[in-house]
Amino acid sequence: MSDSKEYVSRSDELGNIHISEEVLAAISAAAALEVEGVGSLASQGRKGLSRDIRVKLEEDKVQVDLSVLMTYGATIPEMGRAVQDAVRNAIESMTGLEVAAVNVNVGGIIFPAKG
Numbered sequence: 001m002s003d004s005k006e007y008v009s010r011s012d013e014l015g016n017i018h019i020s021e022e023v024l025a026a027i028s029a030a031a032a033l034e035v036e037g038v039g040s041l042a043s044q045g046r047k048g049l050s051r052d053i054r055v056k057l058e059e060d061k062v063q064v065d066l067s068v069l070m071t072y073g074a075t076i077p078e079m080g081r082a083v084q085d086a087v088r089n090a091i092e093s094m095t096g097l098e099v100a101a102v103n104v105n106v107g108g109i110i111f112p113a114k115g
Contacts, residue, residue, distance in 0.1 A: 008057050008097065019095055025053040028064050028102075031090035035082045037074030042067035042107030061100035062091060067107040080104045 007018040029052070032038055041052045054065040064087055070079055084102040091099050 008062070008095075010096070019097070021055045021057075024055045024062060024064070024091060024095070024097075027090050027094055028053050028055070028066060028087045031086040032066060032068060032083050032104075035079060035086050037070050037079035038083060039069045039071045039110035042069050042105070058100065061098045063101045063103070064091070064099065065103045065105070067105040069108045069110050070106055072109050072111045076106055080106065 006021040008021065008024065010017045010019070029041060032041065043052055052067065056063045056065075066083075066087070068079075068083065070076065083104045087102045088099040091097060
């Protein structure tokens with residue numbers, strides 16, 4: 001495994017399972033982008049969707065921080081809660097890890113194209 005990547009490790013009866021934080025970020029990105037009202041992820045200046053998401057493991061629980069651009073007309077609290085639920089459900093169902101928090105930052109609004 002590369003030293004530049006962080007991994008979440010789990011042990012079971014057959015051995016260890018290592019999940020890259022990049023994988024957790026990619027799962028989070030895909031789940032967030034499926035939510036109605038999310039126009040895109042807010043770029044932090046790095047390439048790749050999963051690079052705009054921070055994943056931390058604290059006491060065997062995952063914390064996710066992500067920024068989104070919402071579509072004009074969406075209700076921020078409803079969209080934010082839907083993103084939290086979608087990300088938590090996706091990570092927990094795909095990895096078996098428990099999600100402690102999903103922090104959603106609304107970094108801007110995308111307006112519909114005129115015409």
